Amino acid sequence: NGIINLNPTIIGLNEVTITALQRLKECSFIRENYFITDIFDENNNDNTNPLFPHGCVILSKLPLIEVFAISVTGRKREAIVGKVQLGSTIETCIYICAHHATPYKKVQNTQLRAQQIRDVIDILEPLNHPFIIMGDLNLYYEFEDAIVIDNKLIDAWAQTHFSDKYPFNDKSIGYTFDALKNTLIPYYIPGACRQMRLDRILFSHGFPAFAITPCNMWANEPIKADNYLFPSDHFGLFIDFVLEKTDNNEQSETTMMSLSKPDPSAEEILRHNAQNNNDQRPYRLGLIRTTKALTSHVFWLGAVALGLK
Structure with a gap:
């Protein structure tokens, strides 16, 4: 229902299992409206399958002109790329990349994540079309915003929330992993309380488009009002x-945000974050907190087993 309600033109999905892909294909709304980056054998359940145990998938209402995978450093799971034409001419073709970066809050992984983004860019840039990289990029540390600055990318959330220009100036942080709001998280990560902007939509420099509303969140409500379950932990x-402004008047200037170059205020915040490398510690809970969290978790697991949850 989440995809149906959102009704996106293009969507990138991470951690899609073979079973989940089959469920997507069984959905009449998906079958009737979307092309799928189906570059693997669903019947192949071993580790040579890009969806073993899970992988990235793109759904597009626009025909997929080209689909390919990009191998990234230190990761068996490949980034998936689809080429689509947004307008009436071939010049409006763009590449969409769904990428799931190496997880965990470890300093050594920050370098790996940065290289993985660079691996994707090194393949897409020579193709001479604008591109979007999106997905769970696992940017745990604030200083990992350097990935955006160093590669001259446009961070969709920062661009449309960290600006000084209304209505793109609410300065909302945009936590996509939020253990304080997403009640699913503490049930599988006992004691979790972190809030992080792990997921991103990144536009290549010069991307020829204008945001008509600020970047927003979806799948951020519980499946049922009285239930702890969310569609995902992210x-x-x-x-x-x-692609073009609807007119050239002053109102258009104030209600749209260019995605072709970084907004100065947004870029300043990202640069400040990129220089904030004080916190390079791995994430660990204290002994007392861990004990309390695990005790609570054991009771919850028992309730689930008895059908009480």
């Missing part, structure tokens, strides 16, 4: 954009 992101 909230999704979406952004609506157009």
Whole structure:
């Protein structure tokens, strides 16, 4: 229902299992409206399958002109790329990349994540079309915003929330992993309390489009109002954009945000974050907190086993 309600033109999904892909294909809404980056054999359940145990998938209402995978450093799971044409001419073709970076809050992994983004860019840049990289990039540390600055990318959330220009100036942080709001998280990570902007939508420099509304979140509500279950442990992101301004008047200037170059205020915040490398510690809970969290977790597991949850 989440995809149906959002009704996106293009969506990138991470951690899609073979079973989940089959469920997507069984959905009449998906079958009737989307092309799928189906570059693997669903009947192959061993570790040579890109979806073993899970992988990235792109759904697109626009025909997929080209689909390919990109191998990234230190990761068996490949980034998946689809080429689509946004407008009426071949010049409006873009590449969409769904990428799931190496997880965990470890300093050594920050270098790996940065290299993985660079691996994707090194393949896409020579193709001479604008591109978008999106997904769970696992940017745990604030200083990992350097990935955006160093590669001259446009961070959709920062661009449309960290600006000084209304309505893109609410300065909302945009935590997509939020253990304080997403009640699913503490049940599988006992004691979790972190809030992080792990997921991103990144546009290549010069991307010829304008955001018509700020980047927003979806799948950020519980499945049922009285239940702890959310669609995922991460909230999704979406952004609506157009290729051209609808007019040249002053109102258009104030209600759209260019995605072709970084907004000065947003870039300043990202640069400040990139220089904030004080906290390079791995994430660990204290002994007392861990004990309390695990005790509570054991009781919850028992309730689930008895059908009480």
